[in-house]
Amino acid sequence: MNTGLIPVRYAKALLDFANVSKEQDRVYVETKSVIKSYFQFNELRTVLDNPVLANAEKRKIILLAAGGKVSNSFERFLDLIMENNREKHLHEIALKFTDLYRKQQNIHFGKLTTATPVNAETEKRLKALVENTTSGTIEIEKLVDPEILGGFLFEVDFVRWDASVSGQLRRIRQEYIEKNKKTV
Numbered sequence: 001m002n003t004g005l006i007p008v009r010y011a012k013a014l015l016d017f018a019n020v021s022k023e024q025d026r027v028y029v030e031t032k033s034v035i036k037s038y039f040q041f042n043e044l045r046t047v048l049d050n051p052v053l054a055n056a057e058k059r060k061i062i063l064l065a066a067g068g069k070v071s072n073s074f075e076r077f078l079d080l081i082m083e084n085n086r087e088k089h090l091h092e093i094a095l096k097f098t099d100l101y102r103k104q105q106n107i108h109f110g111k112l113t114t115a116t117p118v119n120a121e122t123e124k125r126l127k128a129l130v131e132n133t134t135s136g137t138i139e140i141e142k143l144v145d146p147e148i149l150g151g152f153l154f155e156v157d158f159v160r161w162d163a164s165v166s167g168q169l170r171r172i173r174q175e176y177i178e179k180n181k182k183t184v
Contacts, residue, residue: 007092023073030066031094037065038091106136113143113153
């Protein structure tokens, strides 16, 4: 079976089951926790791919990665994954599930990068602006990157706004280079 299809099929099945069980919001939080665990602990993928480690131990690790006490839907889904030896696809399944859930709930994902931490009022105004434009809700991941010098970078879905000082300097430099090429 095509390994690209496995995560899609399992994610759709999980979403359908969670919708029927009315636990989709909780499963969404749990799958986001799994995704975060994969980013925080690089060894998680290696541990779950280990054929020597017992399934009971893998199950405990996954439950811990999902936040400990999980919903009935997620627990039954985990049993299905373990039974079919698909735990190595858990990360991709969780990523696809979050995509499907966001699409179903009209949730847009944004990433806001600033040189210094942004205050709550600015974040609230930015959220309101995007939510009014998209007629949906938005989840914003905030990052602090001093290398942008000032301003912000804001990405929502596949649209990117670069209002950073470093971006402006880069554009000015590029314009200067282009202008000087024509004069030489």
